[in-house]
Amino acid sequence: MLTRTEDLPSVTRRMTAGQMLVDGATVNAVADSLHLSAQTVRRYKTIVEDGGLAALKQMSVGGRPSVLDHAALIWIASALHGSAREHGFPSDAWTNSRVRELISRQFGVHYSRVYTWQIVSNLGLGHRLSKSAR
Numbered sequence: 001m002l003t004r005t006e007d008l009p010s011v012t013r014r015m016t017a018g019q020m021l022v023d024g025a026t027v028n029a030v031a032d033s034l035h036l037s038a039q040t041v042r043r044y045k046t047i048v049e050d051g052g053l054a055a056l057k058q059m060s061v062g063g064r065p066s067v068l069d070h071a072a073l074i075w076i077a078s079a080l081h082g083s084a085r086e087h088g089f090p091s092d093a094w095t096n097s098r099v100r101e102l103i104s105r106q107f108g109v110h111y112s113r114v115y116t117w118q119i120v121s122n123l124g125l126g127h128r129l130s131k132s133a134r
Contacts, residue, residue: 017041018048018056067109077123093130
């Protein structure tokens with residue numbers, strides 16, 4: 001249901017860099033090969049030297065922590081499996097705008113159209129959204 005962190009392209013590239021370093025590649029070779037800055041690769045190298053590839057895998061993917069916790073995401077997924085009408089909307093269809101409104105009403109946070117789409121996609125439910133009327 002939720003996108004696994006290790007499946008993100010940035011994490012895959014980070015882990016490839018770490019494996020290359022473990023295999024003996026130089027910082028510059030890794031940076032050139034993976035289009036990373038030498039500074040980033042040096043940071044990865046320090047992490048790998050101190051804690052191995054497992055420590056590198058545990059690094060944050062960045063960004064602010066989500067206001068929505070796991071329970072909130074489960075609630076949203078459950079709502080999306082049902083009808084929008086069950087949540088006070090005039091029809092059964094879910095749209096990005098309706099999901100944004102639902103999140104705002106339920107959790108008191110306001111998200112952009114793009115971030116709302118990301119949440120729904122990460123839940124594996126992008127197919128549940130209808131195109132809104134233009």
